[in-house]
Amino acid sequence: MKFPLYFDHNATTPCEPDVVEAMLPWFTERFGNASSVHYPLGWLAEEAVETAREQLAVLIGASPKEIIFTSGATEAINLAIRGVLEALETRGGHIVTLATEHKAVLDTCKALERRGISTTYLPVGKDGLVDLGALENAIRETTALIAVMLANNETGVLQPVDEIAQIAQQRGIIMLSDAVQAVGKMPLSVQKLGIDLMPLSAHKMYGPKGVGALYISSRLSKSKLVTQVTGGGHEKALRSGTLNVPGIVGFGKAAEIALDRMSDEGHRLAALRDALEDGILSLGGAQLNGNKERRLPHVSNISFEGVEGKAFLIAINKELAISSGSACSSITTRPSHVLTAMGLESQLARSTLRFGLGRSNTAAQVDFAIQYVKDTVEKLRKERWE
Numbered sequence: 001m002k003f004p005l006y007f008d009h010n011a012t013t014p015c016e017p018d019v020v021e022a023m024l025p026w027f028t029e030r031f032g033n034a035s036s037v038h039y040p041l042g043w044l045a046e047e048a049v050e051t052a053r054e055q056l057a058v059l060i061g062a063s064p065k066e067i068i069f070t071s072g073a074t075e076a077i078n079l080a081i082r083g084v085l086e087a088l089e090t091r092g093g094h095i096v097t098l099a100t101e102h103k104a105v106l107d108t109c110k111a112l113e114r115r116g117i118s119t120t121y122l123p124v125g126k127d128g129l130v131d132l133g134a135l136e137n138a139i140r141e142t143t144a145l146i147a148v149m150l151a152n153n154e155t156g157v158l159q160p161v162d163e164i165a166q167i168a169q170q171r172g173i174i175m176l177s178d179a180v181q182a183v184g185k186m187p188l189s190v191q192k193l194g195i196d197l198m199p200l201s202a203h204k205m206y207g208p209k210g211v212g213a214l215y216i217s218s219r220l221s222k223s224k225l226v227t228q229v230t231g232g233g234h235e236k237a238l239r240s241g242t243l244n245v246p247g248i249v250g251f252g253k254a255a256e257i258a259l260d261r262m263s264d265e266g267h268r269l270a271a272l273r274d275a276l277e278d279g280i281l282s283l284g285g286a287q288l289n290g291n292k293e294r295r296l297p298h299v300s301n302i303s304f305e306g307v308e309g310k311a312f313l314i315a316i317n318k319e320l321a322i323s324s325g326s327a328c329s330s331i332t333t334r335p336s337h338v339l340t341a342m343g344l345e346s347q348l349a350r351s352t353l354r355f356g357l358g359r360s361n362t363a364a365q366v367d368f369a370i371q372y373v374k375d376t377v378e379k380l381r382k383e384r385w386e
């Protein structure tokens with residue numbers, strides 16, 4: 001086993017070797033600009049981009065026309081939220097979202113509040129799920145957008161996005177769902193979900209960093225979304241800028257591989273996760289966070305009583321690459337906003353491990369992790385009483 005063992009696949013994933021191989025020619029001999037379509041170097045690049053668009057469309061049940069490429073999910077989320085609110089005919093506007101969304105959603109809403117837009121941040125229950133009645137009650141005359149993530153990046157909890165999208169559709173509200181953690185990990189169809197906008201990220205699904213996409217339903221009229229990056233008019237004038245051809249090719253390949261392996265890998269990781277939870281929870285004074293049934297197969301969020309958060313993480317990180325929450329929040333010493341929204345005391349939220357299992361993890365690694373976590377917790381608890 002190579003240490004530290006990587007258990008943070010929700011923060012990022014390694015590029016699959018086949019993905020890297022697919023990308024390589026597009027850096028060197030096939031370096032053409034995908035917009036320079038009057039000679040082969042350019043049109044080959046353009047064809048490669050269109051192949052990737054198809055590969056992604058197949059993965060999420062969309063049409064290739066409904067996908068535009070961006071620099072990542074954060075940019076796609078910014079385009080979606082800012083683009084919808086900016087397109088409103090009258091000033092103002094209201095957004096309904098959850099307290100447990102990713103910072104890319106929360107901080108974009110906050111930024112818009114400085115420009116007269118209001119946001120309702122709905123609470124969640126202890127299990128991390130939103131109450132549909134509360135969501136309906138939050139809708140106003142001026143509500144333009146509902147943003148509810150499919151799978152939470154810290155707990156893996158799956159929101160009832162299909163039901164929320166139905167409510168949105170009945171009220172004529174645009175529905176955005178951040179599906180970054182779910183795409184490529186579970187069967188998913190934008191048609192079945194009934195959503196209008198969905199950001200994607202390559203590096204969360206064994207593709208390269210710095211590439212993402214926004215699914216834009218063909219139902220959504222073009223006048224409902226204003227571009228946030230102007231320039232040469234790339235990507236239907238919704239996102240200008242020379243396309244990252246190698247990255248996009250890698251993203252497409254990653255989508256193809258994800259679809260191919262999804263079922264086997266999902267079952268394998270769910271079994272590893274169950275073993276991990278059985279092992280760790282036998283320790284006592286440890287609790288699983290989030291709804292146990294409605295969640296991704298490879299995520300487990302566990303809090304430990306009687307250990308101090310920072311010391312715990314430092315000790316754990318000697319052998320395990322893992323974090324207590326999202327990659328963005330763990331740099332700060334603040335407790336996870338997701339866990340506090342689920343009612344956890346900040347002390348307990350700080351002494352939490354988010355396991356993000358992935359392709360590289362084996363049963364032997366999980367066995368090691370169980371023992372290492374147990375030993376570390378017991379040692380720290382003992383030290384506290386001495």
Ligand SMILES: *Cc1c(COP(=O)(O)O)cnc(C)c1O
Nearest residue numbers: 072073074102104153180201212
């Ligand atoms: C990682 C992540 C993002 C941001 O994606 P980037 O491509 O890194 O910008 C957004 N939402 C969720 C749920 C994520 O996990």
